[in-house]
Amino acid sequence: MSTPDAPVSLRRRLALRGLDGTTLLIAPALLFLLAVFVYPFLYGLWLSFAPKAGPWFSNYAAFFSDPFQYNTIWTTLALALPVTVISLLVAIPVAFRVRLMRRQRLLTTILVLPITLGTVLIAQGLLNYLGPQGWFSRTLMFLHLTGGPVRLTHNYWGVFASILITGFPFTFLLTLSYVTGIDPALEQAGATLGASAWQRFRHIFLPLLVPGLAISFLLSFVQSFAVFPSAVLVGAPAGPTRVISIAAYQAAFEKYDYSMASAIAMIMAAVQLVVVVLVLAGRNMFYRGSTSGGKG
């Protein structure tokens, strides 16, 4: 038995700092993270600064001096940003409607189905449906709304539609969880205080949703920014939809320049990071506490 004056055991001191047997439970996740994220990232970073020829920064210099390369940043942003904004703008009203429905689960299941389909199947479907001889184009021609075939594949719009379809369920589910997380009594209180439906959205829901929407935006954006398969399958990978991941792919597997490919991957990460930091900084300007109206 220890006397009251005896020093506290090491085990107790560690436990007080939150280190005990349970801490070991994070070990598998930590190992996994080190093996598949931290190590490859650091290796890639090192690789990007070890070019085939020239000084250590020559990969980056090459990328930013060639419009064919650095324009991929704008091409990718021009796809990822509008798709993300549109899926959010569509997800919000749908989530507001679904929130009030009793058979939420059925509708949610239908909306989430595209996630399970995979990019290739969706690309296949889009080629059939939106292609120049697809139903969409033929319907428009049949209705004499257009003179000739409408081309919506193998260009910007094909990729746009593909990312929107695969990304929307994800954005929607996240948005729905944020929307349903807001105490319905807040809206009722707003109504009894004389706020119209739009005013309730503008002054009550929106400010409380902004932090959640920012997270939905980021997750959806990062997903869209990494677009690769659909840019190749339903896009025009040589020109209008030559996204940054295609540039990295070509460097790695067509020119076998892993160093350059790593540099492009790093640039890709940096662009995403800039957007993430900007959005999170904007999010900090809003209220981020509880979204319930009080106790109970």
Added chain:
Amino acid sequence: MPPPTSSLRTILSRDKVSFIVHSASSPFQQIRLDRVSRAFGSFNALREVSLDIGRGEFIALLGPSGCGKSTALNCIAGLLAITGGAISLDDRRIDELKPEDRGFGMVFQNYALFPHMKVRDNVGFGLKMRGVPRADADRRIDAALELVRLGNQGDKLPGQLSGGQQQRVAIARAIVIEPALVLMDEPLSNLDAKLRLEMRAEIRRIHNQLGATTIYVTHDQDEALSLADRVVVMRDGQIRQVGRPEELYDSPASLDVAEFMGFRNRIAGTVTAIDNGRATIAVGDARLVGRAGAGLGPGDAAMLVARPDDLALAAAGLGATVESVEYRGREFVGLARTGDDSELVFHSDTRLDTGATVTLAPDPARALVFRAAS
């Protein structure tokens, strides 16, 4: 919606409230519920509820959970559509109006304060929606905060306040718009016992100062009896009795209401005689006397009900065995079981031993005898 008139009545009061928002935005003499019903699928939450409420009255809707009292309140507020009947202010139907067009103030059970707005902005929300000019709004917010004694808390967020303070913000927010009618949905149920008593007094004080008509929903009979001018007892979606608190307390009209008013002891028997408003019932060999309810005749199966305070040791009465005794200061409260296995709670001036046999009789002037539910 009528334009908000800011008729601020200057009053010098003990509470340092220099001027008080006075209920005049939409003056009415009477709000009438005419056979109001609300069904949820096949479940009837409200069944043909009719009630007239006069201007300035404090009405409590009292009943157990699920009795329809909150449904009634939400129907009046416009948060729930009614499925039958009509609600009118004087001669104007309001049941088709949206909640935002009714102009009633409502206080919610969980307060429903906007968590992202400062206390001042919460209180001023209704004024902002009405387009009240900034300076006028500021003055009215100050007055309302002063009225609920939160004058110096305006710049905090709701999350930084205690439960009692949050509830007062909710009240200030509801009354600052000068509603003709204030609706309160169990506003004290999330507070601890001591705070509940304090806030109860506050709510009554505010009602007296403003004179706005108030409908207050509660399941707590103490709250209803102490606050209201009239209490409406509800059960199963229907109104069972309406009356002043003392009427309900002394003379509940039915067995249900009596039970809800604290008549815990139920003794079944047969009426042997009715004399001068007093009914005598036979329970085995014992004869017990209480005030006769309506429609009672000799030979009827009856139920005598009595509060624990009104059941005591007596020379003649019902025999029972004491099961437990608690000391409550001043007196003892005993639990006894009769021969036919019904429990009786009674008061005693002396300590009794567990297992002792006692003879209990109700106070004939306070116990009630109803026809037994068949």
